[in-house]
Amino acid sequence: MPAFVGGLASQPMDTRPQYDPTPAARYDLAASLAHELKGTGVASNVVSPGAVLVEATKELVTRISPARGWGDMWEEIRPNAVSALIPNDQERFGEPDEMAAAVAYLCGGYAQYVSGATIRAGGGLKVSRAAFCARRNGEPGPRAVRDTEPASKITEIHDHETLAA
Template sequence: MDLGLAHKRALVTGSSAGLGRAIAEMLAAEGTSVVVHGRDSDRTHAVAAAIRANGGDAMAVLGDLATDEGAAAVAHAAGDVDILVNNAGYYDGSLWTDLSSGDWTRIHQINVVSVVRMIGQLVPGMRQRGWGRIIQIGGGLAVQPVAEQPHYSATLAARHNLTVSLARELSGTGVTANIVAPGAILTDSTRGMVLQAAAVHGWGPSWADVESAAAATWFPNDVGRLGRPEEIAAAVCFLASVHADYITGADLRVDGGTVRNVT
């Protein structure tokens, strides 16, 4: 299926590793000109170079989106963007008792206000051109939080909420705003967390056993495994495509059934 992404330009924030990298790579494979964003120069340039080595079109942009100046610099370097994927975010796994008011403020700046900054920088151009896609990477913890990491879950909820508001604001403009909400995805950092839990709980001995146990007890879902970065990337590519013109304000969960509809 032709997604109609050739000759489009996409900025994927936080794409020097993990989910962001997978999204940037798949968009590039579909013919999109990709702006790879990160804060680590070596990693960010390496991802862009790898995309180009595979025949894709990519450039690297560095900047801290947690400041007005950093976000403006990234947007300026990215140029006219048709597709904005707000993936960059911060997670530390803290507990209620570990968190200060400053911790809550800091993660909100990184995970929420940074998203708003990029929307403010890039969406006016999309409006003017009459076409655009804003895709936020959210998560099931936005609607099904747990006791741990309350500040992180709250920022996901804010991302989900502001996306629906933005979709309504953009009514009739040709620009859509949607959410992709991953479950537990097997990135390098997630693998490390799972292996630590496996040592504590005695999961194993093989990785297949560990993953099955994690999917049954730690990240419960109906598929019985963790998701893969490419599965999130595929959802993003669909929502960015010409086939998703009639989808806006939607929450596309890619979580193996962790979160269930109740109505």
Template sequence: MELNLKGKRALVTGSSSGLGEAIARLLAAEGAEVVVHGRDEVRAKAVAADIGAVAVAIGDLATDAGADAIAEAAGEIDVLVNNAGVYGHEGWEDATPDVWRDIYETNVVSAVRMIQRFVPGMRARGWGRVIQIGGGLGSQPIPVQPHYSATLAARHSLAVSLARELKETGVTSNVVSPGAIMVDSVREWLTSHAPANGWGERWEDVERNAARDFVPNDIGRFGRPEEIAGAVAYLASPYGDYVSGATIRVDGGTVKSVI
């Protein structure tokens, strides 16, 4: 399916590996002019060369100086995918206020920095896409990772507020909400913990049993980065013109909702 992204310039934050890389790769394959972002210059340049990106932006989104450097390297952007973020495994007892503050700076304020640098240009040109990568823990948090869940909720909320702000401008704001995704680090963790949890020896059994224990869903497995990328590409395309302030869940049915 042709998504009509040729000539659109897209910045995917945190695209030097994992989920962000998969998003950048698909957008480039669909003809978008992709800017790869990361903090590791060697890794970011390697991804950029592999997918045929038009530029590389290196910088730390958690600082104003880093955001300025990224904006200068990226140029005018039509599609902004706020993917970069971190997560921690702390619970209520060990997630100190400093831990909360740091993760909010990285996961939420960094997105705001990108929005404030690129959305005015989109508005002036009369077309644009802002896509937040959120997550189901934002609406259905668990006892652990309260700080991470709170940042996901903030990402969802700011996306809807931005959509209202951009009413009738030709610029849309939406969220893609992944479930548990099988990136390299997740696969390594599952493999190392499989014996202790009795998940089996074959990879197919490990994935199915780990999904049952950690992220029970209707599909019975973890998601793939390419499946998230597909939802982002749809929203980035003209086929997403009539979608505003929405959350597209790509989680196998982990989050249960009738609306």
């Protein structure tokens, strides 16, 4: 079984331009380190988690819920918060054990051929700055862009600039 070098890196959002370059650099570092470690039996990979439901996340979402009209009970708040803040294909927050499972996969025998990779464990989340800001302000805004969409369909990503038609 190969040794594992890696880390966790949040998924980039344009609302944090001062922070996002750091975790983004981890992706390139994992790939560069994988090439450097060629022949050693050590793999270098990254797990990039989406919004994970930990106590701090639940407290924050519950605190901002009244101003957003998401409900009073967690059973009401959760789906509304997911829809408004982190729309994703799974329609929920991730769980800590799901992130741990991604790391465990990379450390296990089934990932012996995986090297220089980034596993995006975000439920299919990728929200543009314009869409995030619009949702934050309660406006419909441009649509969220999912990880699974081909580049030819990605439009209106950043302040209505068209990157690909």
